[in-house]
Amino acid sequence: MRDAVLNMLLDNLGNFVSGEDISRQLGITRAAVWKYIRLLQNQGYVIESSTKKGYCLRQVPDILDEALLFRGLNTSLLGKNVEIYSSIGSTNARAKELALNGAPEGTVVIADEQVQGRGRLGRSWVSPSGKGIWMSVILRPHLFPQQVPKITIVTAVAVANALKRSAQIEVGIKWPNDIVCGGKKLCGILTEVHAEPEVIHYAVVGIGLNVNLSLEDFPEDIKDLATSLRIEKGKEFHRVDIIKAILQEMEKGYLQKLNDDGFAELLEEYERRSVILGRRVRVIGVGGEFSGYAEGFGEDGSLMLRLDDGRLERILAGDVSIRGERGYV
Template structure:
């Protein structure tokens, strides 16, 4: 059930250009006018500037910079994504909170957001540096009616969502490095972590974690990452509104997810391959048993990387060590172990 605070925010958002009376708010929300006044005070604590005039009512005239459940939901035009938001100033990891909330029955589309993560992590338990108020650190709880083996498709879908959001904001040089890193000018700006709780034939819930570097300066990135990671600020030399980016991500994600559920994986596959880093190029691969190479020709429905060898054989790769950057193509040679499996 939608909270009274969310209903109040929607009413105020629909009447930004004029006052809405306390009596009308009271009738619409079925609470006392004194309760309305208390809610307004809570909005002011979040940083909103609330103007109240006798015989006229209330309106919002100023908006806060900081994140909160209220500030994110103000102007968020989604149907289900982010209708419930859990915001933390500091937390070890939004994934931890998301798993607990999902176990406690949190609804599909619940979003957990933090200003800072002290133990942010990516795939294979790698650390993700999550500085306070410098990026987007969020997790989304999903309860899809799909079979567990299709869960990797949601990782690929999320990657296309993030690439679309970046493209929309003029980052035309963004690409997806299989399976879930988003690069800007060949440097990592976004990481995605998908974790699942399921039975053999049924998904209980999926948690998708997104980490996005937004307003870091180059010297604010850990020294070991400065040559291989980037942020929106580094690429454009301007600060970005984290709140507006979060709203854009949630709206874009909701549309893409609903299309996926209705029409299947084909559009995700097409879009992913359009953004795919090194698509159509030769890549070198090392697995536990062999070292080989071939042309990166696409992704399979189960999220595997498809490689065509020089001998004409088509292979699927689920995990391995891929040399994405070769000498002469970038200032740094990066070799990373990749896997598309959900945890």
């Protein structure tokens, strides 16, 4: 009922709705309407009250509210089942737990804060409360395990397109899983799978996007490497709007372009957004470090690297990191 009251106010954003109309349409008392209005105000919604006019929603807060998320989401798979937490260890860890217990494909886990956020190669991920998008999506793709990098490519392109739509910002993709802006990391993608040699039981795609972080929110050791939408655009954003755009773009890529016919087109877009193609990069792995020129990407998500001796080396994402010759990119 709280969501129903909120949706009536959202339908009339900036205009008054009488308490009598809300009461009649929802079949509740005027006293109950007032109770839900007070609840919404306590949650940060700016609602003006007038004895004669009723209630007017003046401002929507930046909170992770299911009612806001479902409003206008318009997806058929992703986001139909959602868990939202004020604080959690890791959204990926929770999503894997849900997937193992049979959660439907498209289930999304979102947190206002992660206290044990993780990136690739076991690195920690700074996930402060109320400042970013920390979410994980459960997928059950019809792919072979060796094709898992396709999911990361789909997600990276989806995030880039979603940010162009919802934040009016152009971003690049740094192989294998980073979204960058201004030469700094804006978003990371972590894809984890539970699979057997011939089948994927589930994949969990974690997305960590720095939205409203300021420079002071980043630890000293990554201040020169990381950025946020707020830093790049000079304003704050409503995270729910960006989450909806990401889920919509991700579903489009997942359902329409993950197959063999559509993936070539998706890979072309991934290449167009690449910030390393045609550039000399360093590959850092457990076996050491070497350099070469990034020439392209394979359909398996591999990087084709031209070494100094002329050989073309196929690099799998696995346990490697990529750096520019002089820094992060």
